[in-house]
Amino acid sequence: MTSTNYDPRVLKALHPVPGAPDNWKRFFTFNTDAKVIGIQYIALALFFLLVGGLLAMVMRGELITPPADLVDPTVYNGLYTMHGTVMLFLFLFPILNGFNNLLIPTMIGAPDMAFPKVNAAAFWIVPVFGVVLLASFFVPGGPASAGWWSYPPVSIQNPLGHFINGEFLWILAVALSGVSSIMGAVNFVTTIIRMRAPGMGFFRMPVFVWTAWAAQTLQLIGLPALTGGAIMLLFDLSFGTSFFRPEGGGDPVLYQHFFWFYSHPAVYVMVLPVFGIFSELITVYSRKPLFGYKFVALASFVITFLGLIVWVHHMFYSGTPQWMRNIFIVTTMLIAVPTGVKVFAWLGTLWGGKIRLTTPMLFVLGGLVNFILGGITGIMLGTAPVDIHVGNTYFVVAHFHYVIFNTIGFGIFAGIYHWFPKFTGRMYYEGLGKVHFLLTFIGATLNWLPLHWAGLYGMPRRVASYDPEFAIWNVVASIGAFMVGVAAIPFILNIVSSWARGAKAPPNPWNAIGLEWLLPSPPPAENFEDDVPTVISAPYGYGLGQPLVEDEEYYVRRALEA
Amino acid sequence: MTTTNPDLQLNHRPGHIKHDGHNLTGFIIFLCSESIIFLAFFSGFALLKITAPEWLPEGVEGLETRLPLINTVVLVSSSFVAYFAERYLHKENLWGFRALWLLTMAMGTYFVYGQYVEWSELPFSLSSGVFGGTFYLLTGFHGLHVITGILLMSLMLYRSFLPNNYAKGEMGVTAVSLFWHFVDVIWIILYILIYVWQRTT
Ligand code: HEM
Numbered sequence: 001m002t003s004t005n006y007d008p009r010v011l012k013a014l015h016p017v018p019g020a021p022d023n024w025k026r027f028f029t030f031n032t033d034a035k036v037i038g039i040q041y042i043a044l045a046l047f048f049l050l051v052g053g054l055l056a057m058v059m060r061g062e063l064i065t066p067p068a069d070l071v072d073p074t075v076y077n078g079l080y081t082m083h084g085t086v087m088l089f090l091f092l093f094p095i096l097n098g099f100n101n102l103l104i105p106t107m108i109g110a111p112d113m114a115f116p117k118v119n120a121a122a123f124w125i126v127p128v129f130g131v132v133l134l135a136s137f138f139v140p141g142g143p144a145s146a147g148w149w150s151y152p153p154v155s156i157q158n159p160l161g162h163f164i165n166g167e168f169l170w171i172l173a174v175a176l177s178g179v180s181s182i183m184g185a186v187n188f189v190t191t192i193i194r195m196r197a198p199g200m201g202f203f204r205m206p207v208f209v210w211t212a213w214a215a216q217t218l219q220l221i222g223l224p225a226l227t228g229g230a231i232m233l234l235f236d237l238s239f240g241t242s243f244f245r246p247e248g249g250g251d252p253v254l255y256q257h258f259f260w261f262y263s264h265p266a267v268y269v270m271v272l273p274v275f276g277i278f279s280e281l282i283t284v285y286s287r288k289p290l291f292g293y294k295f296v297a298l299a300s301f302v303i304t305f306l307g308l309i310v311w312v313h314h315m316f317y318s319g320t321p322q323w324m325r326n327i328f329i330v331t332t333m334l335i336a337v338p339t340g341v342k343v344f345a346w347l348g349t350l351w352g353g354k355i356r357l358t359t360p361m362l363f364v365l366g367g368l369v370n371f372i373l374g375g376i377t378g379i380m381l382g383t384a385p386v387d388i389h390v391g392n393t394y395f396v397v398a399h400f401h402y403v404i405f406n407t408i409g410f411g412i413f414a415g416i417y418h419w420f421p422k423f424t425g426r427m428y429y430e431g432l433g434k435v436h437f438l439l440t441f442i443g444a445t446l447n448w449l450p451l452h453w454a455g456l457y458g459m460p461r462r463v464a465s466y467d468p469e470f471a472i473w474n475v476v477a478s479i480g481a482f483m484v485g486v487a488a489i490p491f492i493l494n495i496v497s498s499w500a501r502g503a504k505a506p507p508n509p510w511n512a513i514g515l516e517w518l519l520p521s522p523p524p525a526e527n528f529e530d531d532v533p534t535v536i537s538a539p540y541g542y543g544l545g546q547p548l549v550e551d552e553e554y555y556v557r558r559a560l561e562a
Numbered sequence: 563m564t565t566t567n568p569d570l571q572l573n574h575r576p577g578h579i580k581h582d583g584h585n586l587t588g589f590i591i592f593l594c595s596e597s598i599i600f601l602a603f604f605s606g607f608a609l610l611k612i613t614a615p616e617w618l619p620e621g622v623e624g625l626e627t628r629l630p631l632i633n634t635v636v637l638v639s640s641s642f643v644a645y646f647a648e649r650y651l652h653k654e655n656l657w658g659f660r661a662l663w664l665l666t667m668a669m670g671t672y673f674v675y676g677q678y679v680e681w682s683e684l685p686f687s688l689s690s691g692v693f694g695g696t697f698y699l700l701t702g703f704h705g706l707h708v709i710t711g712i713l714l715m716s717l718m719l720y721r722s723f724l725p726n727n728y729a730k731g732e733m734g735v736t737a738v739s740l741f742w743h744f745v746d747v748i749w750i751i752l753y754i755l756i757y758v759w760q761r762t763t
């Protein structure tokens with residue numbers, strides 16, 4: 001019997017499909033294939049990680065000595081503002097949307113996103129606002145310098161009086177980023193709700209899909225509030241209104257509410273998918289089912305809900321009344337519960353598992369350890385009496401970098417290594433990967449662990465010069481930061497050389513369970529097309545011996561033959 | 563390829579996933595999200611209105627309510643017209659649909675015109691304190707939505723003349739009239755917040 005009888009797709013796959021790895025030009029076009037868009041997002045985001053990282057290196061270079069000698073304080077203000085903005089809006093959000101694009105359709109068996117054109121448009125907005133944001137370095141007065149949160153009244157000063165100034169471009173970029181994110185979120189949520197494989201009920205979805213869904217729900221609810229605040233800020237800056245100007249009856253604290261109503265949830269938009277990545281990887285690399293799968297899945301939406309009612313913990317020192325503080329201390333403590341559920345589920349999964357210490361697993365374990373530390377300092381900061389003392393010190397900077405780089409960043413690296421073979425069709429080099437991990441882990445620890453102490457002793461953040469008593473912590477931190485910077489070299493080397501000439505990847509190099517691993521590496525343009533597997537069991541059946549889908553063997557062979 | 567076990571192929575049932583037809587789901591999700599912007603503006607407005615030391619700018623006594631009331635009545639009734647237009651479409655009465663749809667558009671246009679007249683007669687501007695700022699921001703942002711709605715409706719009207727396009731009803735019409743009802747509800751809240759609720763100090 002020949003294959004044509006049952007599967008024209010196998011024949012089709014022999015021809016160069018649009019998903020063929022060597023056709024690199026398509027990455028520079030308006031391509032509507034989610035897998036192409038996913039790689040576009042990730043590549044662009046990694047570029048901006050380098051940009052943001054470069055700004056960080058200049059800052060750490062400045063901070064290695066107490067006086068402001070490398071750059072002057074005004075420049076430094078621009079540096080941290082742009083560093084924070086680039087990292088969040090041009091590195092983290094885009095790279096996570098890259099993961100969503102690659103993983104959501106393949107994990108649920110969908111051929112593509114629900115709205116492929118909207119998807120492509122959402123991507124192409126990113127380089128546009130990237131250029132807008134970076135252009136602000138070249139306008140008179142320099143880039144926005146009010147910090148990534150852009151609080152008025154600082155942010156609505158316009159001393160030079162130019163209509164187009166750094167802050168104006170900053171708001172424009174953030175607004176465009178919002179438009180892109182909303183387009184993405186509508187797409188992801190619709191795809192998850194409407195385009196799952198037959199048999200894939202909600203409680204058969206991989207945790208990554210759950211977390212992506214929970215995170216994108218937060219985008220849909222939170223982002224419009226930020227957009228509202230940003231529009232009002234723009235009017236105050238450029239059109240003479242006084243929403244946030246006390247002179248005209250406005251209220252600067254109102255802006256803080258708008259900002260944090262989104263930007264606290266934004267933290268969960270970023271961390272939830274990483275929880276998903278942790279759940280996927282820990283099960284594969286310890287070969288056990290996810291401990292408490294349903295609770296882990298549901299905890300994502302508990303986090304979504306609670307994440308929306310904790311924002312005032314960022315405003316404890318903004319003159320908030322005591323009753324308001326009390327409420328938000330309690331909600332903040334509550335959010336530790338679903339988060340704790342997840343952490344214990346991972347530990348329970350690791351317990352007694354056959355752990356394989358590959359590069360992605362190392363990044364997961366490193367990230368998990370860091371997350372526990374970042375979580376503890378988070379609980380400390382969520383307590384108003386502590387926060388009022390250490391708010392706006394390096395303790396905060398250390399806390400959020402522990403979460404944002406040492407956890408989220410690590411999870412992203414783990415995800416890149418883990419799914420690299422799947423979507424590029426090539427194996428990465430394990431040795432280089434381990435070098436990358438070691439440098440990053442040691443560097444990041446040296447960088448941010450000491451800064452906790454600097455903060456507790458009172459070193460303020462957002463300053464270019466500081467009291468010499470803090471010098472020792474800062475020297476160590478800068479050395480660590482440079483190590484993290486150097487770690488980019490093995491990473492880039494690995495990605496570039498293995499994509500160009502690494503060993504060809506089989507469909508399922510890690511022996512993982514999941515629909516994406518039943519596809520060839522890289523998957524063809526429409527994934528399973530019109531031959532989607534029917535899911536018959538819950539995910540992560542490691543060691544249970546039950547197939548995930550009907551006719552599993554058929555799909556396995558089909559992927560091998562492609 | 564020859565290695566594939568024939569038994570596996572014979573019993574195989576390929577599954578299917580619908581490629582398209584998700585537009586309405588997507589649009590509803592988008593509308594929910596869009597409503598949050600208004601929620602943000604409304605709560606900001608309410609907070610400022612309650613807490614601002616001075617509310618009305620100098621020389622302003624309050625807002626004229628007669629013209630806005632007429633506008634409100636027109637806009638709210640246009641929602642019902644749109645509803646009946648949609649009903650005609652489901653009954654495959656294309657001309658009935660077109661006529662009522664056009665009427666909805668006309669009422670929407672009247673609303674925008676009324677808004678323009680009101681704006682041009684007001685004694686305060688965007689920069690007249692938080693009062694002026696919030697007034698123009700809220701009504702302007704809502705007005706933009708009305709205009710968007712009218713444009714979307716004309717698109718649907720145009721599409722109804724393409725051969726066979728509306729033979730089985732049209733999802734786009736459902737989406738646009740949903741949008742129109744949304745814009746309507748927003749206006750009612752806005753009208754209550756801005757015009758009905760008076761703060762005179
Ligand atoms: C190589 C890694 C990094 C280094 C060495 C680094 C260093 C720094 C430094 C020195 C500051 C200024 C602190 C202050 O003066 O208050 C800062 C702020 C910040 N960083 Fe990083 N950072 C790194 C990675 C990241 C990443 C990956 C993210 C997010 C994805 C991030 C987000 C932020 C944010 C949001 C701020 C606050 C900006 C502001 O104060 O407005 N950083 N970072």
Ligand SMILES: [Cu+2]
Nearest residue numbers: 264311313314
């Ligand atoms: Cu927070």
